[in-house]
Amino acid sequence: MTDSAPKDKAQKSLLMAFQLQGRRIFVFGGGQVALSRVNSVLNAGAAEILVRSLDVCDEIKELTKTHNEVRYIDNIDLKDAQFDVENEDRCDLMFACITDRAVSEKLAHTFRKICPINCADIPDLCDFYCGSIVKRGPLEVLVSTNGNAPRLARRIRQDIEGLIDGTNMQKAVEKVGILRAKLRQKHSGQDKESIKTRMKWLSDVCDSWSFNQLGSLDEADFDLLLSQYPNHVSHDQFLSIAKS
Amino acid sequence: MTDSAPKDKAQKSLLMAFQLQGRRIFVFGGGQVALSRVNSVLNAGAAEILVRSLDVCDEIKELTKTHNEVRYIDNIDLKDAQFDVENEDRCDLMFACITDRAVSEKLAHTFRKICPINCADIPDLCDFYCGSIVKRGPLEVLVSTNGNAPRLARRIRQDIEGLIDGTNMQKAVEKVGILRAKLRQKHSGQDKESIKTRMKWLSDVCDSWSFNQLGSLDEADFDLLLSQYPNHVSHDQFLSIAKS
Known part of the structure; x- marks a missing residue:
């Protein structure tokens, strides 16, 4: 569950199925949140997933061995890094999964120019959220509470899973x-x-x-x-x- | 229901809730599909929705009167138009809702440089699909069959609506x-x-x-x-x- 600042007016969003085939994704950070993002975009068919961090967890290291799509770039100090978003740093979707707000802001402002961005736990730096998702073969369902009750979205998702599994x-x-x-x-x-x-x-x-x-x-x-x-x-x- | 070319491999996608607050959307075309896109992005809180077409249906004309966010630009012959996507034609999301494939291709290739695009009924020109959506106040649910059975998604959506409405x-x-x-x-x-x-x-x-x-x-x-x-x-x- 994210714990974000309440918005002045009701949050709304356009739910969509984003196609990742042939796409390059940047994931900044190497912890458990980064791992969950890597898994999501890997399952969604992303062509290239670059994890950019000074350090990553063992599970991400393991993924780089089992999946050619996932690569780990370990020489970036995000605080000082300069990005060339038109050329070598171009990407199609960006996730920041780091706790330093100033660095998240810098990344968001840099990459927002070229692609939709998501900064974990910082709603005002997000072009999109991932919500709670059911996957059953080609059938997928996204549950969003528009930031009102992310934890409850999980229960609603479970009830929808029950409905799907009970009805073929x-x-x-x-x-x-x-x-x-x-x-x-x-x-x-x-x-x-x-x-x-x-x-x-x-x-x-x-x-x-x-x-x-x-x-x-x-x-x-x-x-x-x-x-x-x-x-x-x-x-x-x-x-x-x-x-x- | 769209009737699109089958893909060689199973389609996958990342389901997401895209934030439209403060965003400018282009909708090319003025028929019923364009109208449904305008309504979707209007409900999702888009700041500016520019409908670009030589002609639009009465319902869109009505929306431009009742909603300041919706504007209609009527002097564009899409076949010949040149776009300046870095300046006056910059936008955050683009929908093409026209039947001419060549024009859709031109629009897609132009606007893909700056934002995610959707060309109605032409899956290979889409960065994202909108799927079948349940809205119940702040609670929203997207059903996607990843292109396998869009018509069935509608029935699944209805069953999920029943589940939501029956359980508070x-x-x-x-x-x-x-x-x-x-x-x-x-x-x-x-x-x-x-x-x-x-x-x-x-x-x-x-x-x-x-x-x-x-x-x-x-x-x-x-x-x-x-x-x-x-x-x-x-x-x-x-x-x-x-x-x-």
């Missing part, structure tokens, strides 16, 4: 992802009418089949279902076609 | 936000020990009281609860103190 949502998302790719492969027209028909058909399936029904689709089912395209097929109709 | 989570978040601000006001020490004690006390309350118990706190309750600080008070203990 993850499998349903995975299977619809496959069905969608197969549909586009089989009926690949790029004119507006083709796109519209594909979207309508897939929407009908997504809206009318249950999570369990979607999650149970297998390879043979995909073929059978796609053979009915562009007709809408309810799950009952699908079962009777499968039996016949 | 919104009220609990609001009340903990107030309790947190009052706690910091009454016990304002900024040394490490004071911060740690505050965080521990608030965490204990958040972890051990139910959403309903937290959501039911009123002004007198806040005072009574804070009078017990730094001792941890269970809800049963609180009730018996309140009665005595």
Whole structure:
């Protein structure tokens, strides 16, 4: 839980899924907060994660051995460092995970020019927060209390995890992802009418089949279902076609 | 639902809450997608939203009358326009909501230099996606299927809305936000020990009281609860103190 200065007016934010493929991330600091940021951006598919600190914890050292994406630059005294953000210090996202506020401010003002920044526990130096996140395969959920109750966000996240795990949502998302790719492969027209028909058909399936029904689709089912395209097929109709 | 090219490898992303206070946003295009982006960033607290298009829908025109933050620049032919992103065209977030792919590409390549970008329905030109969002006061939840099943994300969002509305989570978040601000006001020490004690006390309350118990706190309750600080008070203990 962060313990930050209360804002004068209610905090709001735009929730978004930021794409990290091909991106370079700087993580300043080498403690447990830095470690959690490294893990987050590593899981999110960042191409290059440079940990910049005079010292890092053992877990980060371990990550540099097991993941080529993670590198540790150990010769930087952040207090005196000068950065060339247009050239060798360019990056796409910056995390400061250090306790020295003056250094965080310096980093924030330098890097804000080129990328969104996050300074742990200093809300007024943050372009973005990471919130409390559920990951279930391709399905991800972010819970944000907009700074009001970060600790409670954890409990809400746990309740959402319970909902997801109890209803086969993850499998349903995975299977619809496959069905969608197969549909586009089989009926690949790029004119507006083709796109519209594909979207309508897939929407009908997504809206009318249950999570369990979607999650149970297998390879043979995909073929059978796609053979009915562009007709809408309810799950009952699908079962009777499968039996016949 | 977007209907985008399938990616070679599983899409991943970093979910985040992006702060828009004091920020300038460009929305290129003036149709229904542009309108939905304008509404999103307006609700998220953006300071300045410039809609740039040769034509906009009536709803956007209406927004420019009711919200000072929203302005409409109507003299831009995007095909030929030159942008000066370092000076008058600087912005903090850019949305392209137009159907012409070549123009989207031009905009993306120009603005990616200075800010994160989103080009509707063109995933390979997006730094971020907006996903399916639940808003309940200060509590916000983002559902992302990482491009696998956007339509299903809508249903998952609805189930999460049901969970939130059925369990008083919104009220609990609001009340903990107030309790947190009052706690910091009454016990304002900024040394490490004071911060740690505050965080521990608030965490204990958040972890051990139910959403309903937290959501039911009123002004007198806040005072009574804070009078017990730094001792941890269970809800049963609180009730018996309140009665005595």
